[in-house]
Structure formats: structure tokens, C-alpha cells
Amino acid sequence: MQACQTFREKGNLQSLGPVDEHNLIDRVRAGDSRAERELYDVHVGRVYRLAFRMVGDDDLARDFTQETFIRAFERLDGFRGEAALSTWLHSIATSVVLNGLRKVKRFRTRETGLEEAGELPGISRQSDPDLKYKMERAIDALPEKYRLVFVMHDVEGYTHEEIAAAMGTETGTSKAQLSRARAKLRDSLAEFAGAWEA
């Protein structure tokens, strides 16, 4: 429990060093339930954020996050340590999210009125509400894999190496998909070109 608190106090955003991670995995494999919670605490924040970014719904984000960790614990014996645990976890997370989105077969409707957009958290008061709404619609309309790459890279700050590892592709593929995603967004947001054109 003390170790859990230590991890929590650190904000759980710090990656474990290779040795610490290896030790933690060994303890989990040995059946140490506190080690399981430690592992979870280190990685849950980033997994949950990614799930939420993709589905925009707390219930679904929790479901996908939970399923990610359930599968991770089931399969931990098969983790060979060739990549970082976070990379492995995110490959499970992206698979869970993409498959889950296909099953859900719906996407949240943008019912928020334009007049409410300025009241939502994280929105700059300088942002045009119409732009915010159009931006959301444009990102929603991206093909799922493009949207995933865009969200991971441009919104959540993953590197192309991390994205490629999570999606089981090459770094070049991640870059190409991001480029296509941005091109589609540029077309969708053409009416706002004045914001970035000289």
C-alpha cells in the first residue's frame, strides 16, 4: 500500500526505469496483488485519457480502460519485454478501442449548442465556438485509424514510434496517416483558413 501511495503521490505520470519495470512485472507474475495495483496506477492515466479522447464518453472510456487492463493481466505472462510495458499496454488499448468503437457503431452526437461551447472546460475564451464545433465534427468524421493517429500524436503527444508500436505498423505508416488526417482536416476547416494563412 505504501508503494501504491508513493506512485500516486508522484502523479503516476513518471515512467518506470527498465529495472523497476522488470521488477514490477516479476512481482505481478508471482501473484503480488499490490504490484498489480502499482502497475495499474503507473499506466492508467494515459490509457484512460486516450480512451476518452477517442470516445468522448466517460462510461465507454472506463469500459475500454478496464478491458485493457483485464487483458493485460491475463496476457502478462506472454510479455517478453522487447518493448516497454507502456508500448505493449497501448497496443492492447488501441485494439480494445478500435474494436469497441466498431461494436458500438455509433458516435456521440454533437448536441452541444454553439452558445454552450464557450462554457466547456479547456476552451480558450478566444476560440470561435463555431470553429470548435466544426473542428470536433471534422475530427469525428476522420476514418478511425486516421483519427486515432491524429489524437495520439497531435492531441496526446505520442511519438510516431509509440503510435507505430501500439498499432502494429511502421513509423512511416504512422506519419503517412497523420499527414492524410491533417489534409482532410484542412479541407474540412477551409472556411477558417484565415486563422493560419498568411
Add this chain to the structure above:
Amino acid sequence: MTESEDRFVEFLHQEARAYNQPPASVPRDAMWTAIAAERRRRAAKHAQQRIQLRWVVGIAAVLVLGVAIGRLTAPVVPAGPAVVDNTPAEAGDDMMYRTAAREYFGRAEAVLTMFRADARQGRPDGGASEVARELLSTNRLLLGSPAADDPRMKELLEDLELVLLQMAQLSAEQGTDPAQFILQALENNSVLLRLRNATPSTLAPVSIQGAL
């Protein structure tokens, strides 16, 4: 990238930050509780399935072995006019099928007794359908085996098949009515009583260790 593209990327980074903005606080404790509960549930389900699968595989193995022995020891029919072979099956082959049938009837009796108790108390059991499907496959194997040469056994297996088919289609959402219907079928056809009396009294106990 051109300067315009650089500015567009910067614009995207700025404006897309709010896209599906996650809450500031991650509900880690609530999710951990849910994860732990679901892991326990799946572990219990897997354990039960392993037990049931071992049983089904064991009975199936006995039956397949019996069929193989029967084929190997079947008398060769010489060329020429067809000869009806009235030689009774070897005692060992017959014993194999009867043993498998006895084990199966014991299992079926236990499952149906529990089902009847639940149905009488108005507790629809969604798990019964899964067990019924497993019993059904063994029931059909026995119907296709020499065990069904006995007309009484064949009739019992056919009645069991009907009951198990109905149980296999049960779901918890259907409520208690279908279960009551099956309960009535059990009682009208005296299936449980016939199951208990189906053990061949002339058969000596046979150890089938390894098959189960």
C-alpha cells in the same frame, strides 16, 4: 513542410486540445474495483468451464474408444451372399458404452435435479442452457452408439434430448415460464425417475480412469 502547413499544424495543436477533453481526475479507484470484480468473475467462469469440458471430453473419449474397438473387432464378412451376423457384441465393447451411458446419466440426473429445484422456486437459471448444450452433444453421441440398441435406453435418450434442447434455448431474460414448461415435461415423462433406474444392474463396476 511549407510555412502555411506549419501554421496549420500549430493551429490544429491549439484548437484540437479541447477535442473530447478528458476530466482532470482519472476515476482510478472505481475502475480498479471494477477490474478486480470482472477478473474474479472470469476466473470463476473459466474454472467451471474447465471442469465441464474435462467431463465432456472424458465421456466423448470413452465413446470414441468404444467405437474404435467395435470397428476393430467387428467380424469380417466374407464375399458372396450376404450373411446376417447375429453374433452379440463382445462383452467388453458393450461394457464400454454402458459405462459411458451410466456416467452420463448420473451427470444428467444431477443437472436436471438442480434445474427442477430452481424452477420450482421460480429461479430461472441462465447457466442451465450452457450445461444443457454440453450434455446434448454427449446425448447425441450415445444415441448414435450401440448403447441405443436397447429400446428402453434409446427412448430415454430421445426424451432427454427433447428436454435438453429446450433447456439449451433458455435464457435468463425469458423469465420463469419456459422453465416451468420444461419442469412439466420432466415430470410428465418421469425423466428423472427413469434416469435413476437406468443404471444396468448386471454391469460390474468398471474403472475408466484416464478417460475422465
